Amino acid sequence: MWAVLTLWRLLVAVLGSVSGGHHSARSVQTEHLYPDRTQLSPVTLLRSGLLILGPANHAPIKQGCVLFNSTILRVGECLKLPKSGLPEPTNEFEVPVAMPGFWDVHTHYGGTYCSKLNVGTNSKFPSGYAPSKYVAFACAVQMLRETLCAGVTSVREMGGLYGQELHQLATSGLYPSPNFHYAGKFIGMTGGHTDEQYLPVTITRNDRDDMYEGVGALCDGVADCVRKTREQLRKRADVIKVMTSGGVLSAFDSPYDQQLSVEEVSAIVQEARRARRVVAAHAHGAPGIASAIASGVHTIEHGSCMNESLAISAKRARMVHVPTITICQTFNKSARPPEYDPLEWAKGVAILESNTNAVKVSIRVGLTIATGTDCPGNCAQVAQEAVSLHSLGMSELGAIESLTANGPLSLGALGMAPKSGRLAVGYDADIIGLSTSPLGNLSVLTDGGRISHIWKGGGLFKGPGRQVCDDAATNRPWEVEAFMPMPPEW
Ligand SMILES: [Zn+2]
Incomplete structure (x- = not known):
């Protein structure tokens, strides 16, 4: 990790010097290169033809106004805003539609995808791995900006090597980034989904850090699992990620088998x-979902075999389901793409069918759903998750709620969840402006060209006079894993 920190210091040095020039040219001593929440943002008045508030049971407001600095000070019909007693805005904007910024609550910034370095076809490294963790870190940093420019103002990284460093970068104001919440390494058993099963186990246990640093924290037995949990807390992780079932993209294990015992997971909880x-528990099969519920886990990631009785138990425990439809849809193809081996492909195709059914079950039961992509390819696709939820039976406002207001629920109610994901007084001013209403066509939300404004913590990142998101790549429809209806034989 020292190497990553060295790279981080280098980045700070480079960006710091750019930032210094910027300061002296404008004679501003304390301005950061990018808006950031350590300073209070200027008071802004946003007028919008339509305000979509986030929660599904809050009706959108026509001719609405939002007054905000770093947080929202007032929201409602413009005509009803009090004439006095509010701070005078220093900026005013007008947009056709405004709504809260998006949350992607299941993503990864491993740096295996890189749009700016020329790394071969599809911007993916041919081997699936960056040549070194320095390159991977640089790619992950680029991804932060691209994610924010897609209107994603908050993410929850569900396992990665760089969470702590990316979080520091995100809060520094030195680089444009969504609010960054992270799990650190994901915790799982030897031979399970976190284990790189083709490598020697001494390597995947990170006993030989100098050779290879795995993203998995392997643990066996209660004491070991508690220690691995403390190691993630030591890295100031906001949430802990465990694997309570096998996975699709791991070599030998089955997504239908339970992994870790209830005793181990309860100790972690x-x-x-x-x-x-x-x-948060990665759980595909029913035994893994059931053991997560029994252990006091808060969010079910994937939950591909969620059935009615499991969904009812999860709802009773006020849990959140993050179905990650987007990554499951990567298997909605008639032929196996070369990047998957035959076993991975067979597992993925089977899971796709269960996952689609699981989403319908959770919608029917009313289990809280939050949007997470699992980041196949690039990490800017989370609005597609809302489009897919709507295709599977959720109302449009319900899908928008999953994309916004439900995001912070994934961090639980123990004190780690920010006030975010809603246009409501006291909430973070994470707001996007749109040129077209998504009501009637949610796919508007997947088009960077129609997201005209992005504020995070009241700071403007996309909009007039801001160049952060000006490149062509962030101003067109995102390359999404489009939701496709299931072929009849499935
Ligand atoms: Zn994941």
């Missing part, structure tokens, strides 16, 4: 809870 953190 208790340890996390003492630090006010909740636990």
Whole structure:
């Protein structure tokens, strides 16, 4: 990790010097290169033909106004805003539609995808791995900006090597980034979904850090699992990620088998809870979902075999389902793409069918759903998750709620969730402006060309006079794993 920190210091040095020039040219001593939440943003008045508030049961407001600095000070019909007693805005904007910025609550910034370095076809490294973790870190940093420029103002990284460093970068104001919440390394058992099963186990246990640093924190037995939890808390992780079932893109294990025991996962949950953190469980098969519920886990990631009785239990426990439809849809193809081996492909195709059904079950039962992509390819696709939820039976405002207001629920109610994802007084001023209404056509939200304004913490990142998101790549429809209806034989 020292190497990553060295790269981080280098980045700070480079960006710091750019920032210094910027300061002296404008004679501003304290201005950051990018708006950031450590300073209070200027008071802004936003007028919008339509305000979509976030929660599904809050009707959109016509001719609405939002007054905000770093947080929202007032929201409602423009005509009803009090004439006095509010701070005078220094900026005014007008847009056809405004709504809260998006949340992607299941993503990864591993740097295996890189749009700016020329790394071969599809911007993916041919081997699936960056040549070194320095290159991977640089790619992950680029991805932060691209994610923010897609209107995603908050992310929850569900496992990665660079969470702590990316979080520091995100809060520094030195680089444009969504609000960055992270899990650190994902915790799982030896031979399970976190284990690189083709490598020697001494390497995947990170016993030989100098050779290879795996993103998995392997643990076996209660004491070991508690220690691995504390190691993530030591890195100031906002949430703990465990694997309670096998996975699709791991070599030998089955997504239908339970991984880790209830005793192990309960110990992880208790340890996390003492630090006010909740636990997220990767769980495809029913036994893995059931053991996560029994262990006191807070969010079910994928939940591909969610059935009615599991969904009812999860709802009763006020849990959140993050179905990650987007990554499952990568298997909605008639032929196996070369990047998957035959076993991965067979597992993925089977999981796709269950996952689609699971989403319908959770919608029917009313289990809270939050949007997460699992970041296949680039990490800017989360609005597509809302489009897919709507295709599977959720109302449009319900899908928007999953994309916005439900995001912070994924961090639990123990003190780690920010006030975010809603246009409401006291909430973070994470707001996007759109040229077209998404009501009637949610795919508007997947088109960077129609997202005209992006504020995070009241700071403007996209809009008149801001160049952060000016490149062509962030101003067109995102390359999404489009939701396709299931072929009849499935
Ligand atoms: Zn994931």
